[in-house]
Amino acid sequence: MTSSIERQLVVFDFDWSMADQDTDRWIFEVLAPDIRREMKTLQTEIQWTDLIAQSLAKIHGRGRTKEEIEHTLRIMPFHPAMVRGVTKLKEASNPNTTFFCLSNANSVFISTILESKGLQNLFEEIVTNPAHFEPTGLLKLRRRVDPSGPQHGCKVGCSPNMCKGEELDAFLKRHQPDYDRIVYVGDGANDFCPILRMRSQDMVLCRRFRGLERRIAEEGEQLGLKCQVKYWAGAWEVEEIFNSL
């Protein structure tokens, strides 16, 4: 690399990227496995965020409490090496690193888990589906892109609730000047759209054996993927890469 990196942005997907599980599925695997099973068939008919919202209403109807949901999130697998890796990178001053979370989970799941790991101040911004607990304990969840308003124009296959590529572009506009380097940590098929917008000096840390790895292999060259790609399987390897940045 010829120019020096003074200001860098680390973008994190949440499920299976920062966390070592998928929040939407984990909640129901722990609290209502029959609903988890039912989700497998309903997901072909109902948009995913709407399906999670509907399933959260179902467990509320069964008397599952806010405390049970929060506890379930706190015990979800989360690798200590990930906590170490991001904490050290944030503390370092050269380069200076900004963290941005871009996730199809929801604000309650993410903030509850981050707080339980002492990472509540890590991210500059968290862009995800909005959620909140009602006074009754019902966890209310909505799509980031309201289904009754204008929809996003993504052609790369992002789900209707949010285009991660458009959200990354919007974040970069809000935080000018351009970062010297962007590092994107992701695993899923919906992480492919944002990385298509990254430059040759940027880097994607792609988790192995999941949708993003497949899309990079099948569509990366054809769609002109420019950023560098590094693969990892365990969070300890992300820590290792962060230590070398």
Ligand SMILES: [Mg+2]
């Ligand atoms: Mg993910």
Ligand SMILES: [Zn+2]
């Ligand atoms: Zn998109």
